[in-house]
Amino acid sequence: MNFETILGSVDFLEFLRGKRATFLLSTSVTKTCEIPNISQAGIPGLLSLTPTLDAEFLCTKEVRSLQDIAKTPKGVPTPALITRAIHELNPFSNIEILDLGMQVIPKINYFKVHNFDIKISENITNGANINAFEIFQKGLEFGQNYQTNDDYVIIAESIPAGTTTANATVKALGYECEGYFSSSFKNSPNDIKNETINKALENLDKNDDIFQILSKVSDNMIIFSAGFILGSRANDIKIILAGGTQMASVLLVINSILRSMEGEIDSSNIALCTTKWINKDKNSNIKALLEQLDFSINAYASDFDFAESLHPALKLYDEGEAKEGVGCGGALCYGTINGLSKEEITKKIESFLGV
Amino acid sequence: MNFETILGSVDFLEFLRGKRATFLLSTSVTKTCEIPNISQAGIPGLLSLTPTLDAEFLCTKEVRSLQDIAKTPKGVPTPALITRAIHELNPFSNIEILDLGMQVIPKINYFKVHNFDIKISENITNGANINAFEIFQKGLEFGQNYQTNDDYVIIAESIPAGTTTANATVKALGYECEGYFSSSFKNSPNDIKNETINKALENLDKNDDIFQILSKVSDNMIIFSAGFILGSRANDIKIILAGGTQMASVLLVINSILRSMEGEIDSSNIALCTTKWINKDKNSNIKALLEQLDFSINAYASDFDFAESLHPALKLYDEGEAKEGVGCGGALCYGTINGLSKEEITKKIESFLGV
Numbered sequence: 001m002n003f004e005t006i007l008g009s010v011d012f013l014e015f016l017r018g019k020r021a022t023f024l025l026s027t028s029v030t031k032t033c034e035i036p037n038i039s040q041a042g043i044p045g046l047l048s049l050t051p052t053l054d055a056e057f058l059c060t061k062e063v064r065s066l067q068d069i070a071k072t073p074k075g076v077p078t079p080a081l082i083t084r085a086i087h088e089l090n091p092f093s094n095i096e097i098l099d100l101g102m103q104v105i106p107k108i109n110y111f112k113v114h115n116f117d118i119k120i121s122e123n124i125t126n127g128a129n130i131n132a133f134e135i136f137q138k139g140l141e142f143g144q145n146y147q148t149n150d151d152y153v154i155i156a157e158s159i160p161a162g163t164t165t166a167n168a169t170v171k172a173l174g175y176e177c178e179g180y181f182s183s184s185f186k187n188s189p190n191d192i193k194n195e196t197i198n199k200a201l202e203n204l205d206k207n208d209d210i211f212q213i214l215s216k217v218s219d220n221m222i223i224f225s226a227g228f229i230l231g232s233r234a235n236d237i238k239i240i241l242a243g244g245t246q247m248a249s250v251l252l253v254i255n256s257i258l259r260s261m262e263g264e265i266d267s268s269n270i271a272l273c274t275t276k277w278i279n280k281d282k283n284s285n286i287k288a289l290l291e292q293l294d295f296s297i298n299a300y301a302s303d304f305d306f307a308e309s310l311h312p313a314l315k316l317y318d319e320g321e322a323k324e325g326v327g328c329g330g331a332l333c334y335g336t337i338n339g340l341s342k343e344e345i346t347k348k349i350e351s352f353l354g355v
Numbered sequence: 356m357n358f359e360t361i362l363g364s365v366d367f368l369e370f371l372r373g374k375r376a377t378f379l380l381s382t383s384v385t386k387t388c389e390i391p392n393i394s395q396a397g398i399p400g401l402l403s404l405t406p407t408l409d410a411e412f413l414c415t416k417e418v419r420s421l422q423d424i425a426k427t428p429k430g431v432p433t434p435a436l437i438t439r440a441i442h443e444l445n446p447f448s449n450i451e452i453l454d455l456g457m458q459v460i461p462k463i464n465y466f467k468v469h470n471f472d473i474k475i476s477e478n479i480t481n482g483a484n485i486n487a488f489e490i491f492q493k494g495l496e497f498g499q500n501y502q503t504n505d506d507y508v509i510i511a512e513s514i515p516a517g518t519t520t521a522n523a524t525v526k527a528l529g530y531e532c533e534g535y536f537s538s539s540f541k542n543s544p545n546d547i548k549n550e551t552i553n554k555a556l557e558n559l560d561k562n563d564d565i566f567q568i569l570s571k572v573s574d575n576m577i578i579f580s581a582g583f584i585l586g587s588r589a590n591d592i593k594i595i596l597a598g599g600t601q602m603a604s605v606l607l608v609i610n611s612i613l614r615s616m617e618g619e620i621d622s623s624n625i626a627l628c629t630t631k632w633i634n635k636d637k638n639s640n641i642k643a644l645l646e647q648l649d650f651s652i653n654a655y656a657s658d659f660d661f662a663e664s665l666h667p668a669l670k671l672y673d674e675g676e677a678k679e680g681v682g683c684g685g686a687l688c689y690g691t692i693n694g695l696s697k698e699e700i701t702k703k704i705e706s707f708l709g710v
Contacts, residue, residue, distance in 0.1 A: 059366075059369060059370075060364075060365050060366060060369050061365070061369070062365065087372065087373070088372075088694060089694045090373075090694050091372040091373025091374075091692065091693060091694060092372075092373050093373045093374060093375075094373070094374070108366060109364065109366040109367070109370075110366050110367055110369075110370035111366070111369075111370055
């Protein structure tokens, strides 16, 4: 197993080889996920439970707020399986949950669930109705004060319909993004997504500043994470943004905020890590998104795939039905720099499915 | 490899996944071990050397105070082999020895051997002659002042004939224990053990308070450990009691002390971890012992066995000849939450036996 460098050099990830990591999972709900067929990240009609279930499964291997683990209609199992497999084979030192607006709080003990008093955001077609500046400030303060005994922090997300809000955010901020966004659908339901994004953008006023824009079209995860990353520069923590186009959107939001205040960022200790399924996706282009940043960024993709599995549900990943989420790309890169093999990861994931 | 939850929920052990542990080995001798055929935890006639040899082997992979590693008459190798194997595959950050009365001090350098000025206790048939309150106080103070750089502490024991003194202790304190205690013998020499326990209990006076009872029928390990656990609540260190019915007895002693002083304990950061051989033992019942506690407790058992070994000496574990000791159950649970597999542990243990 190895990783591919999308942008930058191998050095950052190589430096982290063998080092200890804390895994932060941002869990959030946008009511955008209630639009029929907008996402397949979870159980139809119960998508708003997905972040809760992902957090429970990652921490305890149990799904407590529902009987069965979240599956998509075609039966693509949640990428939480991948992240959990890595955690069993070469554990993160620490997992913490960031509650950025959830319907149901995960039923887990001992694990820290940070409460920021953040509400579920609204459907972006009607305006997300987020106090973006407040959420950003909360992220900023959390980042400034965040302390860890570990060598680096991996930050991941679980937010159904998050690629739609990410796409709307980046488009609203004026970046080129036509065809650059992935979806958790293979045959991306572009009509519904584009319709949603276009409707959302109709709510914008040409005089809106950046936080007004974010308040209308974005989601709590993106806004909070942008604050967190900027705040964490105060103590220069090494951070891996574990995700695909959504984490690229966090970086583009940071970019826009810096432009608006003529600020700068030392981005040398930040990297994005994603999956092969995102990196090789023909229906999106994460590299093109990242190349629009004014600052340099290291970005990597795991080369893990399910070539060694015969399980039909897992094969759907290789067929493009699912590509990212719950930080599985970052977890796979972490697995690589800690000596795990494709074979043992595959076997572990299969064991969860009762193979 | 996995673990089973005997009592409580998976959360405590899952939270410790990937975290760093100190391993404390309590080593002690009760002259009860001199009763012929009372225990097979060591070399006949030399049982009082077992804790010394276990400590040496665990720390250095060498047996220095004797030429050969402690074996039982039928050739069951000490469970120190299992704990040592885990330590080689995914090392504890730190090992310390608690000298609770030994015949020979282990010949090891650098490793901390805590000296509490505690003497070997007597054969319980004549009265153990322990200053129980003093030993308890020593444990309490050690627990109150104990500091670690690690995330949690695993506390284990090596004390030959310790299940007999544990059984006597729990029976003397009035708990139900008929058929609940394991022995390191498959065909538990119940006549000798029961005879010993009954003789020990004859020394009790109906007006004896709890410490007077412990002074007559218990052992240094149980009394000190009860103090240590209670004392360590002052700084809320996370602790795993690594052992079977003996560690359950430590908890029952704590329970009786709390009852006698109408005290309470926050037991949320304590757990017991044992082996499959104890958990599935038909001649004992650790769950029934733990269910008599007034406080809640998390208890887990590793699912490790020697199914993957062909070595006749190791197969004896699966046949019930040996079940616990030197914290091997806790070590196996530690191995599980640090990604070790049954196969690699088996191979490592076999390598010690020259396979």
